[in-house]
Amino acid sequence: MDEPVPLAEILRPKTLDDVIGQDHLAGSVGILRKLLNRGFLPSMIFWGPPGSGKTTLALLLADLTGAVFESKSAVTTGLSEVRSIIGKARDRLDTDGRRTVFFIDEIHRFNKAQQDALLPHVEKGSIIFIGATTENPSFEVISPLLSRCRVLVLNPLTARELSDIADRGLIYLKRKIEPKARDFLISLSNGDARTLLTVLEIAGMLTPQKTFSVDTIETAAQRKVLQYDTGGEEHYNTISAFIKSMRGSDTDAALYYLARMVAAGEDPLFIARRMVIFASEDIGLAQPTALVVANGVFDACHKVGYPEAQIILAHGTCYLAQAKKNRSAYEAYFSALDDVKSFGNLPIPMSLRNAPTKLMKGLGYGAGYQKYGGESRLPDRLRNRRYFRKSDNSG
Numbered sequence: 001m002d003e004p005v006p007l008a009e010i011l012r013p014k015t016l017d018d019v020i021g022q023d024h025l026a027g028s029v030g031i032l033r034k035l036l037n038r039g040f041l042p043s044m045i046f047w048g049p050p051g052s053g054k055t056t057l058a059l060l061l062a063d064l065t066g067a068v069f070e071s072k073s074a075v076t077t078g079l080s081e082v083r084s085i086i087g088k089a090r091d092r093l094d095t096d097g098r099r100t101v102f103f104i105d106e107i108h109r110f111n112k113a114q115q116d117a118l119l120p121h122v123e124k125g126s127i128i129f130i131g132a133t134t135e136n137p138s139f140e141v142i143s144p145l146l147s148r149c150r151v152l153v154l155n156p157l158t159a160r161e162l163s164d165i166a167d168r169g170l171i172y173l174k175r176k177i178e179p180k181a182r183d184f185l186i187s188l189s190n191g192d193a194r195t196l197l198t199v200l201e202i203a204g205m206l207t208p209q210k211t212f213s214v215d216t217i218e219t220a221a222q223r224k225v226l227q228y229d230t231g232g233e234e235h236y237n238t239i240s241a242f243i244k245s246m247r248g249s250d251t252d253a254a255l256y257y258l259a260r261m262v263a264a265g266e267d268p269l270f271i272a273r274r275m276v277i278f279a280s281e282d283i284g285l286a287q288p289t290a291l292v293v294a295n296g297v298f299d300a301c302h303k304v305g306y307p308e309a310q311i312i313l314a315h316g317t318c319y320l321a322q323a324k325k326n327r328s329a330y331e332a333y334f335s336a337l338d339d340v341k342s343f344g345n346l347p348i349p350m351s352l353r354n355a356p357t358k359l360m361k362g363l364g365y366g367a368g369y370q371k372y373g374g375e376s377r378l379p380d381r382l383r384n385r386r387y388f389r390k391s392d393n394s395g
Helices: 031-037 054-064 079-096 112-124 143-147 159-173 179-189 193-206 214-221 233-247 251-263 268-286 289-304 309-322 328-343 358-362
Strands: 044-047 068-073 100-105 128-133 150-153
Touching: 031 054, 044 054, 054 068, 054 100, 054 128, 068 079, 079 100, 079 112, 112 128, 112 143, 159 179, 159 193, 179 193, 179 214, 193 214, 233 251, 233 268, 233 309, 251 268, 251 309, 268 289, 268 309, 268 328, 289 309
Parallel strands: 044 128, 044 150, 068 100, 100 128
Antiparallel strands: none
């Protein structure tokens, strides 16, 4: 008995024109179209989040170039199997001149020896290697292989793009969906077309009703609707509460608002970016290493993604909330910026001006400059103005 084909596979685009999203790659002026028009297809690494179209684009490239498509997952494929596929690809190329697109999903799971095995064949052109990864290839792919591949970045699908994909699924299933249910479906999909279509497919099996409700989508996804619109008021209210809780050193409240954002599917990098800003704006000179920690949180979230990213975000939140606070650098800079806006570009003191030529030196540029003198170096109109004041608003 044949197994049913998943909806995501049934609706997989058959041409580049069918692809929704990734216009910078597959659109009318996208790089993949340009490469195909020139008859040149290099080895590539597709870097992007789950469900963004990496496998689809690899399949289309093989089909459009008449190449044989060999697809493997790095999780379940050993070195012997890699060598076997490459051997067949080389024989095929020698026998009838037909190329082979060797697609390896989750290439970041291959160890160094497995990645090394690809090198000579990618270099010679025995295969067109396409690796797919959700992780930063700069950290996960060995440098020799990375240098021989073109890295193409796939973006998370937007809400509009996910809605268009949902429409294709609904047409195929001959169903409709309530507006609120559509919004929830798009939110929980988190940029992943495969997740969206899988939830729709399950919803179609759960109910004979022609229109999917919020309850149906909740049941299919096994998730409850949270009042959180990533573009609406509750989104900004929650991130505001999160930041203000850290500012007030209320670690428990900060963790609670973090949990609300994570449970609602907020982009971990959006949260991490705000933490980086907070570390400089609110902690600043009181604990300069906070900026290092916040950058570490952002980098780690970028590498691992959900669900593990929530652990990293919680770690960083506790650290930032408990750190001493000092806004003196932030306040000093914006005080200086106010003067720039008020007075414009005031003349720079002659002693501070660059004097690379004799003419400039003759005009007095750089004259009287002292490296470590205590005099004010501000323009004359602002001489002795103070912006920076040491303070300690420890919480």
